[in-house]
Amino acid sequence: MLGAAGADVDALAGIEQWARRSVVVPDGTGIVDMHVHLGIDRDGHALGADDLVRDLDANGIAAAAAFPADEPGASGDFREANLRVCDAATAHPGRIIPFCRVDPAGPFEAVMEEAHRGGARGLKLHPVAQRFRPESDPCVAAVRLATDMGWPVVFHAGFGARPLGPAFAALLERVPSARLILAHGGRGDHRALAAATAAYPDVLFDTSIAALPDLVMLPPERLVFGSDRPYGDHAQALHLVGAAARVAGWDAAALRAVLGGNARRLLGGVAP
């Protein structure tokens, strides 16, 4: 496709290889991508399960936690999209770890329970797309239910106008045992968010489309690898982690933790 558009395909392939080589993956690391959208988003971005697995293979990534794109469907509750993600995980065992997505303003309990029966292993919440506040009562209830089910919760956390630190501090005060993954490294309000969550070791930040200066300010045990496919891509995501490792001076153990170990700990043994 890019070749038809006049791109120098060889040059692009060379840059992809350079990006992948920029992170020296320690032996025995099973890379886990904690941030992938499957389906067709309202904004047109799309990714199918087979394409995702091909991409994982091409980039040496063991597994990906995947959740629906912003496609709530006719019912508006993500029920069908969640089941499609669960079906994708069944079709690619061990490669796709299914997360469900809900709108806390809707009947999320039934949707989460149905997804749980379908094999879902976590929850994704997007306060901007679904227009809710992380500290609102419905959101707190959804996080509490996910925590009771043993699920981690991936939150979109970045790029918005609203301050994130006080919001997540209030949420964590009400659900202190929640295991949260704050996406995009909290880009846009990272300092406040890092300070507000510092006392919660089960609150981690994913590296998807994050800002390098934000990542290197965190201890590596607070980071999980993510790509934000199809909005980001794996070559760029791996390059970002490689650059952060260079700047922060992570050793092999730290890099192994960021690329997969921390995610495994949060997922409770679900990832390969």
Place this chain on the structure above:
Amino acid sequence: MSAPDVLRVIALAAQAEMALVRRDAVAGPLLAQAARAADGMPAGHVLAEAARLLRAAPEREAVRQAALSLCRMGLQEAQADLLGGAP
């Protein structure tokens, strides 16, 4: 390269990234400026390829996404350079 030289690349690449996200036509000129500013730096080759690619077919969605990825890598490389992690 001096810190102001690297900072100039970071500023231009960061502006280009958001212009690409927003499908703003100013992305092309910003990427071209970033590529020129990064000439001779570790970020130079990816930003140059991003600018060249976008110039070839700015209307193609696949091109925009590829240019965005390259732009982000150039930005990351320049930030690493400034923070003392140049290869």
